[in-house]
Amino acid sequence: MARSSTAAETPEPADESYDLAEQVGFIMRQAAQRHVSIFNEIMGADLTPTQWAVLARLYQDGGSSQNLLGRQTAMDAATIKGVVDRLLKRKLVQTKPDPEDGRRLIVELSPAGVDYTRELLPKAETVTKVTLAPLATNQRATLIALLKQLR
Amino acid sequence: MARSSTAAETPEPADESYDLAEQVGFIMRQAAQRHVSIFNEIMGADLTPTQWAVLARLYQDGGSSQNLLGRQTAMDAATIKGVVDRLLKRKLVQTKPDPEDGRRLIVELSPAGVDYTRELLPKAETVTKVTLAPLATNQRATLIALLKQLR
DNA sequence: TGATCCTCGTTCGTATACGAACGATATTCC
DNA sequence: GGAATATCGTTCGTATACGAACGAGGATCA
Numbered sequence: 256m257a258r259s260s261t262a263a264e265t266p267e268p269a270d271e272s273y274d275l276a277e278q279v280g281f282i283m284r285q286a287a288q289r290h291v292s293i294f295n296e297i298m299g300a301d302l303t304p305t306q307w308a309v310l311a312r313l314y315q316d317g318g319s320s321q322n323l324l325g326r327q328t329a330m331d332a333a334t335i336k337g338v339v340d341r342l343l344k345r346k347l348v349q350t351k352p353d354p355e356d357g358r359r360l361i362v363e364l365s366p367a368g369v370d371y372t373r374e375l376l377p378k379a380e381t382v383t384k385v386t387l388a389p390l391a392t393n394q395r396a397t398l399i400a401l402l403k404q405l406r
Numbered sequence: 407m408a409r410s411s412t413a414a415e416t417p418e419p420a421d422e423s424y425d426l427a428e429q430v431g432f433i434m435r436q437a438a439q440r441h442v443s444i445f446n447e448i449m450g451a452d453l454t455p456t457q458w459a460v461l462a463r464l465y466q467d468g469g470s471s472q473n474l475l476g477r478q479t480a481m482d483a484a485t486i487k488g489v490v491d492r493l494l495k496r497k498l499v500q501t502k503p504d505p506e507d508g509r510r511l512i513v514e515l516s517p518a519g520v521d522y523t524r525e526l527l528p529k530a531e532t533v534t535k536v537t538l539a540p541l542a543t544n545q546r547a548t549l550i551a552l553l554k555q556l557r
Numbered sequence: 558t559g560a561t562c563c564t565c566g567t568t569c570g571t572a573t574a575c576g577a578a579c580g581a582t583a584t585t586c587c
Numbered sequence: 588g589g590a591a592t593a594t595c596g597t598t599c600g601t602a603t604a605c606g607a608a609c610g611a612g613g614a615t616c617a
Contacts, residue, residue, distance in 0.1 A: 273466075275479075278551060279443045279549070281480070282550060282554055282557070284438065284480060286434060286553045286556040287431075287434050288480060290430065290433075291575095294534075303603075305603060308480050311426040312423065315424075315425070326489055329432070329436045331605055332566065332605095333566095333567080333606085333607095334603060335602055337603075337604095338602085341602080343612070356564095356565085357565095358564065359462075382431065386431060386556065387556075393418070394552055398430070398550065398552040399428070399430060399433060400562080401545055401549040401552070404545075405540060406437055439605095440607095443605095454573075455573090473594080473595060474575070481575095483597085484576055485573060487596070487598090488572075488573075489572085508595090509593095510595065510596065
């Protein structure tokens, strides 16, 4: 690194000042990877975080159209379709046409999906707990509040 | 599956207390998605965040073996291979066998890759700046410190 | 009514992400 | 020296993620 400590106020540190390991995006990707790893350990490899998001959302709010469900779980139309298809194959969700709108496909939990989701809820809470374990209690709320601002 | 074990004396407050929208994993996934979206807008669609991570790492530290490079950029062996292959096809990196270890493949920036990376550095800084824009200055350091603890 | 525009679901292509398995090469340890 | 073990790069399969394009259905307004 060239000298820049005394000549100081040069607002032009660009090149040498960029450290990949200090960029939010890079750090956040690693934090997310660790979270997914924890999720897989606790929930089992047969369910992914996105699939769980769909189940949990349907469990909380009941059925909705496929695209709306995607918006509620942060997936675009192409992605939610794949997720719903895989849940359909396992008969955890079921679909039906919307009688009020010929374009819409209503997605809802199957009875088996309701049971399955209810049984997994405690584990899902554990996932969050383990993910946040490295933080002190007050730090957890801070992190979540900050992350929400970045959405 | 066996029928749901008739709502026995489960003391669970669990069910109703789980709100998907409040789970770190879910919120972090959305924050990461927004970051990637910002990345694509600023850096251009021809380079992905992971590809940039590789270029930036090689630019900072010089060449390294493919697997080590993967560890430094938070990718497993299978993933880093695909990323390196795509950068190779664009001639932004080049490879050579490690003379000291017959298993290793050394990956380094090509001359064109050095220029390309240097030109993109200012934009990469902008990506971080825009991503963190919703936060106050002191909050940015807090967020990064907390995320680092979750890795 | 018809034209325009929007939304919905679908498909295609590309790029992470990662578990699992494999052969080739290094290292360790007896 | 040689066997057990570890690491390296590769390949396969599956699952997000999303831009782009498409046809079908719905809403708006002249």
